[in-house]
Amino acid sequence: MIKRKTTTKRGVLLAGIVLMCSTGVSLAQTPAPQAAAIPLDNLSAFKNPGKSWQIAGGVTADLDDENELETVEGTGVLVNEPSRRKKGTDLVTNMEHGDVDLELDYMMAKGSNSGIYLQGRYEVQLEDSWGVKKPTSANNGAIYERWDESRPNGQKGFQGYAPRQNVSKAPGLWQNLKISFQAPRFDASGKKIENAKILRAVLNGVTIHENVELFGPTRGAMGDGEVPTGPLRLQGDHGAVAFRNIKVTNYGKPRPELVNLQYKVYKGRFEAEPRYDSIPPEAEGTSVALTSEISPFPNDFLVRYTGTLRVKEPGEYTFNLNAGGGGGMMKINNQVVIPIDARNQRGTVTLPAGDMPFELVYSKIVEWGRPSLGIAVVGPGIREYVIGDQPAGGNNSQGPILVDAPVNTILRSFMDLPVENEDGRSGVRVVHAVNVGSPEKVHYTYDMDKGNMIQVWRGEFLDATPMWYSRGDGSSRPVGAVQHFGQPSFALAKLASPQAAWVKDSAGTGYRPGGYDTDKMDQPTFNYKLYGTTVKDAIRVMEGGKGLHREVTVQNPVENLYARLAEGSTIEELSKDMYLVDGKSYYIKVDDAGAGKPVVRDANGQKELIVPVRGKLSYSIIF
Template sequence: MKKIIILKLLLLQTLLVFGQKDFPLNTLTWSISSPWQNASKITLNPINEKKTQIIDGNSIIYSKAPNSSIVSAIKLQDLKLKFYILQSKSGNAKLNLGDNLSLIFDMNSNDTFGAILKNNETIIKPLAEAKRKEGLWQKVELVLSLTGLNGIPVIEKVILNDLLIHSNVLLPNLKSTNGSLSFTNQTGLLAFKDFEYIGFEKKKPISISNLTYTLEETYNADRSFESKKQEKVSGKSAALTTDIPNNFNKYILHYKGDLTVEKDAMYGFTLEHQGTGKLLIDGEQVVGSGEYLYRNPISGLKEIKAGKHSFEYIYHPIYWRPVFGIEVSGADFRPYGLNDPKTLPTRQLEGGIFIDNVESKAKTIRSFLNFNETKLTKVISVGTPEKIHYSFDLDNGSLLQVWKGKFADVTQMWHERGEPQLLYPSGLLTVLNDEIPFFELSNEVQPKSDVYTEFVNTGYDLDEGGVPTYSYNWKNANFTQKFSPSNGGLFCEITSNQNLKFGYTIAISNEITKLSDNLYKVDNFYIEINEKAKVYIKEINGKYYLRTNLTGKIAYTLTW
C-alpha cells in the first residue's frame, strides 16, 4: 500500500472575526406568517417522511410549502451569523444574503450543499463535504463583509458542521447586495433554529489613554514572578507596546491608564501572548491566566458603563520573545486591537502533516486523543479507503468517535518531537462515548470494571482489508468487536461466547428516539439494527442507553 502523507501549509486567516471566543451573539427575530410555522421539536424519519412528528412550540421555525420565503427583521450589513437547519431528503433551500448572493442547501447534492450562488448563475463549490444526513441538524456559521477588500464584497468564512467550507471568497462583479436576509424553501421540509448574529458597524467604542508603565526585573521565569527589588524602569507611553528600552533579561511589564467607553454594554476582551498576562478594569480581573501560553487566545466578558474607567495590563514574557495583544469585541462592531500592532506580529505560517486519503487497505494509527477534557492514551484510529473512519479506546472497548471525508491531522504526532502525540479527525465528526459497552444483564448499573485486571483487552487481528477485530475477556466470557465501512456508514459487529448473561450498550445520549422497529435517532446520528435483537432504551442517572441482549452475534449500522 502506497503511503500517502500530504504536507501542506495552513494559510493564516487574516480576518479574525471567529477569533472572539465567548462573546454572545444577538437573537434574530423573524416575522412568522403562513406557510411558515413554529414548533418546539421536529422528528423526521429518513426512511418515511410521512411519519415526521412535529410538536407545537416556539423554538423552531419551519415550512413544508414549496417556494416559500421568510424575511428577517434586520437590515443586511456586514454580518456574522450562526444557526442550525434541518431538512428532509427532498429538501432544497437557500439562505439569501441580498438579491444576488445565496448559500445553497440541497440535500440531494454533496458537491453543492453549502455552495455559494452569485448573481443566480455562478456556483462556488465548498472546499469539503460536510453535509449530515436528512433529519439531522446542520450547524452553519458565516461571516459576510459587504464593504469587503478595497470595496469588493467578501464572504470571509463559512463553517458547516465545524468544517471550513469557504474561506475569504472575493465576490467581484456582484451585481448588488440589495435586499434582506431571508430563507427560501424550494422543496421538501426546511426548519431552522437558534439563529444568532452580530451586525458590524464601522466604529471603535472603547479606547485607552494616559498610559504609564512600570518595568521590573525578575530573577527567572518562575510563576512566583519574584522581583530583584532594584530600581524599576517607569514612564509614559503612547501605546501598549513591548518596545521599551531596558537591559533586563526577565521582567514584568505593568501598564496603567484610562479606558474610555462610549455606551453601556457587554464587551468581550481576548488576550493573546507569549508568556502570562492579565487584564484588569476598575481593579477587577476580566481575563488572564497564570499558565504559560504560547499565543493561545483566552477571553472574558464584562458589563461596562459609559465613561472613564481605570485600566491595567500586566505581562510577563517568561522565556519566549515578548509578544502580546488585547482585542475588544462587542455586539455591533468588529473585534479590534487596543495594542500597538507591532507588539502582536503576524503568526508565522505553520506546517501541517495530514493523511487525507487512505488507499487500498485500512490504515491504523495508535495515538493519544483529547476526549471530553480527558487525554486518552490507548487509542487506535482507523482510516479506510471508503472515507469512513473511527477512533476506538482499547482500554474501555468503546467506540469514541466516527467521521467521514479526509482522515487525520497527525501534525502533533509526527512534527519534530511529536510530544503531544495527539491525532485530530479531518472530516465530518460525530462524537460518541468512552464507557465500557458490555454489562451484566443482572446488574445494569454496575460500577466501571478495572481495565487491567477485570475487563481486559486481549489484542486485535487485522482482516485482509486491514480492518481490526478487537477481543476482550471479562467474567470468564470472550467478546469481539469489529467496525467496517458500509453504505456510507459504519457497520458494527459484536459477538459473545456466552448467551443470556451479558448485554451491550449501542449508544448513550441525552435523548434517544425510536423511529421504527429497527431505526433509532440518537442526538445527531442514526442507529439501524441490522439483525433481529432485543433492543430497548434504559434511563440511568439522567442519561439514556440504547441496549441489547448479547445472544451470540449482533450487528447494527451507525450513520450520520
C-alpha cells in the same frame, strides 16, 4: 479589597493577587453581546409567508423518502414543504441587517436543496450533500456562484466557493451553521468602497470558509444592487427544509482602542510574574500594537505592556487572550481581568466609557509553541476583533501537521475528548486510542482500554501537530465534524438486571485487551477478553460513506451480557430497529440483534439503548 484565591501550577503563580475595586469597573459573568432570537411561535417575523411554510413543534425526515418531512404540532421549528399543491416561495424577514453573526440549526430532507441569502443577496447553499467526497460551490455550505448570462456557455457561473471540506450530516439530522458576515461599505454619496465578506462560516463545528470576499450578489439574489442593510431570505422554492434556533447578533458600535503603549522585555523562563524592580529589562520602548515579535528572543522571555484602553461604548466586554506558546495576565483600571493562572485565558468585565490604565504580561515558556500575542475582544454591538497578533491556529502551535487518509489508515495516539469526566470537570484523555481513517472521509477513534468507539467524524482525518512537532505531547486531533459518545465506557457489560447501572471500570470484568488484526484492506478487527469470553469487534465504513457498520462477536457469552449501543439526552424509536439519538444527532440501526431485543431505558438523567448479547450483534451508526 477583594482577594482572588490562586492555585499552584508549576510553581507559585501570583499567590494572593489583590484585585483593586475601582469605580465603574466590575467583574461580570456573561459574555457580550447578546444574540436576538427570531421568534418561531408563529410566522409574524416574516413578510407575506407563502403556504409552503409553517411552524411546527418537531420534524423528522426519512432516509428513504425524497424531499419529505413529517411534522408534529407545536412551536419552535420553521418548516418548508413545497409541493405541487403548495408552491414553494422564499421567506423574507421583517428584520434587516448589516454586519451580523447568524447562527441556526437546519435539517434537510433527502435530496433537498435550499439556501440562506444574507441581505437577501449573498447565498450560502443548503443541500443534502451527505457522502459527497469533493464538494463544489453547489453543495452544502458553499457560497453559491454569481451568474452572468452574457458570458460564454460554461462560464456564466463564476466566483462560487466550495466549502473547505464536506462535513454534512445525513438527512433528518440537525446541522449547525454559524456565519459571520461583513456588509458592503459605502461612502457618503452611496458609492461602494468595500465588498461584502464572509468573515467565517462554521458548519457542524468545522470552519468551511474564512475571509471570503463577495464581489457582488450571487445567483438568484433579490436585487442586482448592493445595500448597507437588507433582510435574511430563506430559499423556499427548491426543497423541504426545517430551521430552528435562529439567532442574530447585529454590530456597528465603536471599538475600544489601545493607545500610548509602552513595553519592556525580560529574558528568562517566568512561570510566575516577577518583581520587576529586581531585574533589568533587556529591551524597552513604545509600540503601536501588541505583538510577541517585539521580543528579540525566540523562547524563554516575558513582555510587559502598559498603556491606555480607550472605551467609547460602555457595557460588558469579554477579552480572550491569545498567548501562544505560554500564558499571560491582563489588568484594566488596575483590576485583574485575566489572571496568569487562568485555564482558558478569558475574562469578562463591565466597562464605562473613557480612558483606563491597561497592563498585559506575556510569558513565552513552551518550546514547541509558536509565539503570538493578541486579544480577541467582543462587546456591546461590537463584533469580535483581534488587537495584536492573530491566533497561531490550532492550540497556538506550529503546524499544522495534517495526516490524510487516501487509503485505510491507522494511527495510534493520545486523544483528548471535550467531555465531562467523572469529577464533573471538562476534558478526558484516552491514552490507548487507535484512530482509523478511510478514503470515504468517515473516521473513528477506538479506546483499547475499554473496547469501544469513543468518537466518529466526517471530513478530513487528523491533525498530528501536538504529537509530532518537537518533543510533542503524544496527542492528535480530528479535523472534521465530530460526534462524541460521552465518557469512555465499555461496549459490553454484565448486568444483574436490565435496570442495573452500566459498568464504570474494569473491576470484576477480567478485561484484557488483545490488540487488533487487519484484513487485506488494512481494516482492523479489535480483540479482547471480558468475563472470561473472547470478543471480536469489527468496524467497517458503510457503502457510500453513510456511516459505520459494527459487528461484535462473543464466544461463549456469559449470562446477562449486554451491549450499550448509544446514550444521549433523547433516543427516539423511528421504526423497528431504527433510532434517533441525542436530539437527532445520529441514527442507530440495529441490523442483527440475534435473540436479543433492544431496549431504551432511563439512566442518570439520560437515555440508553441496550440489547442482550447472545453471540453476535451487528448495528450501524449513521451520521
